[in-house]
Amino acid sequence: MSFQKASHESPVGGLLFLQSLAADRKVSPFKKPAGPVVEDASSHGYKLLDFALKCDLTGVEKELAAASLEDVNYIGTRLLKVRTWEVVLNAQGPVRVAYDYTEYKTDSTPLFAAAHLGNGEMVEKLVAAGADANARVFRGYPSTAAAQEGHAAALQVLISKGKLSVEAIEEALLEAALHNRPDALKLLLDCHVARDPTLQQALVQASSRGHLEIVQHLxxxxxxxxxxxxxxxxxxxxxxxxxxxxxxxxxxxxxxxxxxxxxxxxxxxxxxxxxxxxxxxxxxxxxxxxxxxxxxxxxxxxxxxxxxxxxxxxxxxxxxxxxxxxxxxxxxxxxxxxxxxxxxxxxxxxxxxxxxxxxxxxxxxxxxxxxxxxxxxxxxxxxxxxxxxxxxxxxxxxxxxxxSDKTPAMTAAENGQMAALGALIVSGADLGLVDGSKRSLLTIADESGHGESVRETVRGALIAGRYLSSDPTVFHPLLFAATEGDVYLIRKLLKLDAGDVVVPPEKLAKGPGEERDPTDGAHVADSDSHSPTSTLQTADSPSTHRTPFPPTAQAPLTPQDCPPVEIEARDSDGNTALILCAQRGHLGAFEVLLRAGASLGALNAHGDTALTSAERNGSLAEAADVILEALRDGAVAVTSSSPGFFPLHFASTWQDERAMAAVLKASPAHVDELDNEGLTPVMICAQQGFVEGVRLLLEAGAHAEKRGPRGLTALQLAREQGPKVSAAVEKALFDHLARKLVLTGAPVLKHTREGRGKPHEKVPCMRNGVFYWGEKGGRKLGDVVAELGGGPVLRKNRPKESSGLLARTFSVEARAGRTVYFTASSQDEAEMWVHGINMVAQEAAQGGKSG
CATH class of the missing domain: 1.25.40.20 (Ankyrin repeat-containing domain)
Structure with missing residues (x-):
C-alpha cells in the first residue's frame, strides 16, 4: 500500500489562527522579547538557560540565587529537539499523523526550556523567581512547549502559578489537539478561558486527524x-x-x-x-x-x-x-x-x-x-x-x-468505452435497437470514430455466443460477420467444425479482415467466470491465444439464450450474408457461406443477387471461380433453382464441364430447365460455341429441339454465331438431332409407285440399321442410303411439283435396288432425315450402336 505524506515544518499549528484573533482585537498577543542582542556567556541568564536545557536543577537554583529578573527571563539561541508531525494519506484507509523529533536552532528562555523538557519542579522554581509564563519566543509560549510534548505536570504548574494569558492557553490548547495530547488538553479545558473559535478550531482539526480522545474531551x-x-x-x-x-x-x-x-x-x-x-x-x-x-x-x-x-x-x-x-x-x-x-x-x-x-x-x-x-x-x-x-x-x-432514445450500450460505443460495452452486451444489451435518429449502435460508433474498436468488442461477444438482437434487420450476427469478412466468426456462428467447410488457404486472404487472429475479440466476459482476470478460449483457436475479458455482475447471457443463426437472414436492404460478402469482395467468407448452404439465388430489395453484386464491384470472375469450384466439389445444393441462380446455366455460361457434370449428377432435372431469359443450358453452350458442354448435355438427355424466346433452337442459335464459333457445336447438335429424328421417327408424306400415286402420311424410323415406314412386311429396307431431292425418277413422275416441294423431298434407296420417296415438313427436316439415315446406316454397317 502506498502512502502520501503532507509535511508541516512548523509545529505551532494555531499560530496563524491566533494572529487572526489578535488582529480582530487590535492588540498583539506577543510580548517583545527582552534581553541583549549579543549573548554574554558569563551572564547569569546565559548560564541559567544552559542549566535548564541540561535539566540541572542544582545549577538552576545556584544561578537563581544571584540572577536578576532580567536574567530569569533571558532569551538565548540554542538547539532544541522539537516534536514535529506530518500527515500520511492512505487511498484505502484513514488519514493518520506521523510524529518525529527534529533539532532546531531557535530562541528559548529558561522557563520555555524547562517546560519543553517537562521538568515541573524547575518550572515551579523559575516561575517563583519571576519567570514570565506569558513571554513568547519563536516556537511559542512555555505552555505551548509543555502541551506539544505532553508534559502535564509542567503544564499544571504553569496554569496554577504562571498566570497564563488567554493567548497562551489557547495556543497550548490548539497544540495539544494537533499533537494528540488529551491530558494536556483536559487541563487547558478546565481553565475555562479558551474562546469558542479556538475550541471549534481544535475540534475540527482533531476530527480531521482522528484524535478520538481529543474529540471526546471537546x-x-x-x-x-x-x-x-x-x-x-x-x-x-x-x-x-x-x-x-x-x-x-x-x-x-x-x-x-x-x-x-x-x-x-x-x-x-x-x-x-x-x-x-x-x-x-x-x-x-x-x-x-x-x-x-x-x-x-x-x-x-x-x-x-x-x-x-x-x-x-x-x-x-x-x-x-x-x-x-x-x-x-x-x-x-x-x-x-x-x-x-x-x-x-x-x-x-x-x-x-x-x-x-x-x-x-x-x-x-x-x-x-x-x-x-x-x-x-x-x-x-x-x-x-x-x-x-x-x-x-x-x-x-x-x-x-x-x-435521445439512446441505450447505455450506444452511449458506451459513442464514447469509446469498450470494457463497458462488452459488459453490457454479454449481460443482454439489445444490439437490434436504434436511437431517435434511426441509428444503430454500429452506426453511432462509426460516426463517433470508434467503429473499429466497437466491432472488435461486438466480435468478442459473438465468438463467446452471448448476444441479443430483437431486430435482425438492424443487427444480425451473421450479417455482421459477413460485412467484416470474418471467416472465423462465420464458422463459429454456423457451428461449423474444422472439417465441415474446406476453404483453400489462398482464399482466406482475399478479403479485408480475413487474416485476423481468430481470438482477437475484446472486452467480453466468459460465461463461466466473474473475476477480472477471467479469459475466454474459443474452440478453434490455438491454445496459446487467450483473450482477457472483464467480469459482469448481472447473470450473463449464455449461448443457449441466443437464437439459432439463420444463414438466409436479411438486413434492412434485403441483403443476405452471401450478398454482403459479394458486395465487399470477401471471397473467403463468401466461400464458407456458399459451402454452408447459403443461396446464390437470393434477391435483395434492389433485385441484386450475390453474382450481380460481385459484378458491380468488379469481382465477378473471382466469385465465379469460387462458385464453380464449389459446384465441382458438390458443395452447393443444386436440387432446385431460384429466379436468381440456375446452377447448370451458370456452369454452362462459364464453360466449366466438370461443374456441369457435377450438377447433372446431383440433379439431372436441370438439363432442360429454362432460365429467366427462357434459355436452356444447351442453348447457352450453343451460343458460346462450347462443344464439350453441348455434348455433355446431349448425353444427359437435353432436348436440343426446344425453342427459346425467339422461337429458335440451340442449333439455330449456334448458326447465328457464325462458322468460326459454331462449326463443331453445329455438327454435334445436327448429329444428335438427326439421329434422334431417325431413331424416334416423325410424320412425313410417302410417295407411292415412285411418285405416280397419291402421297400419304407415314412415320418412318430406323431400328438396328433397318429403315421402317410401316408395320406390314416389306415396308422396310436394309443397307440403305438416303439422298436429298428425290432424284430424276420422282421429278419425272411428278413434273408439276415445285422446286420448294422437291427441296423437302428425300429418297431412301436400298443397295439391293429398291427406292422409296418421302417429303418432310421443311428442307431442314429433310436434310436432317438424310443425314440421320446415312449416319445410322453407316454406324450399323460398322457394328456400332444405331438405335
Missing part, C-alpha cells in the same frame, strides 16, 4: 459539534489538498476517520451543513457535469463527501453510518447521491446506496424537467466497469432509453 466540554472552521483538508483518492471551511463531521469523513464519525453522530452532529470540497459542478440547464476543480463544485453535506472521498471497506462503513441519518433520495441541483457516486467512481458507495433503496432507474432531470438519463448512462459514458456491474446487479434496465 464534546464533553460542550463545543458545538456543528461548528465550521477553516482547515487544510487532504485526501489521497481522489486527490485533495484544500484550505476549506467545514464541520468536524465533514473533516472526519474526508479523512476517513470512522471512530470520529461515530462519536460526532452520537453527539448529535447534523448532516445538513455543507462544504465546498467537490471538483464536479452540475449544469442543470444542459444536464451534464463539469470538472471545475477541487472546492469549486456545489457545496454538499457529509454524506456527499463520503461518497466522493471515502474509499475501501472503511469508507463503506462510514457511508452506512451516515446514511442512517440521511435521505437516500436527497438531491442537489437535480443530482442524487447515487448519481454522485457514479460520477465519483465509487462502486462500493453505489452498492450501498442501492441496498438502502436508491432507484437505479431515477432519471436526472434538466431545468426544463425533461427526463435526461439514468445513472447507468453515466457509468457507460465514463466506462466504469465496476459501477456498471453494480448497477446491473441492482436490477438496472440495461436497455433503457434516454431523451
Amino acid at each position: 464534546i464533553e466540554a460542550g463545543i458545538d459539534v456543528n461548528c465550521s472552521r477553516r482547515i487544510l483538508v487532504q485526501c489521497a483518492q481522489p486527490p485533495l489538498h484544500l484550505n476549506a471551511t467545514c464541520t468536524p463531521l465533514i473533516a472526519a469523513v474526508v479523512s476517513c476517520q470512522k471512530p470520529i464519525v461515530d462519536a460526532l453522530l452520537l453527539a448529535g452532529a447534523s448532516l445538513s451543513p455543507r462544504a465546498s470540497l467537490g471538483a464536479w459542478a452540475w449544469d442543470q440547464s444542459e444536464a451534464e457535469e463539469l470538472k471545475v476543480g477541487a472546492g469549486l463544485g456545489e457545496p454538499y453535506g457529509a454524506a456527499w463527501a463520503a461518497v466522493e472521498f471515502c474509499r475501501g471497506p472503511l469508507g463503506g462503513e462510514i457511508l452506512e453510518a451516515l446514511m442512517r441519518h440521511a435521505d437516500v433520495s436527497e438531491e442537489i441541483a437535480g443530482r442524487t447521491l447515487l448519481y454522485h457516486a457514479v460520477l465519483c467512481g465509487n462502486a462500493p458507495a453505489v452498492s450501498i446506496l442501492l441496498q438502502l433503496g436508491a432507484s437505479p432507474e431515477q432519471s436526472i432531470p434538466s431545468s426544463s424537467k425533461k427526463q435526461s438519463f439514468q445513472p447507468i448512462y453515466l457509468a457507460a459514458r465514463l466506462g466504469d466497469l465496476a459501477i456498471l456491474n453494480t448497477l446491473l446487479a441492482g436490477g438496472c434496465d440495461l436497455n433503457c432509453r434516454n431523451d
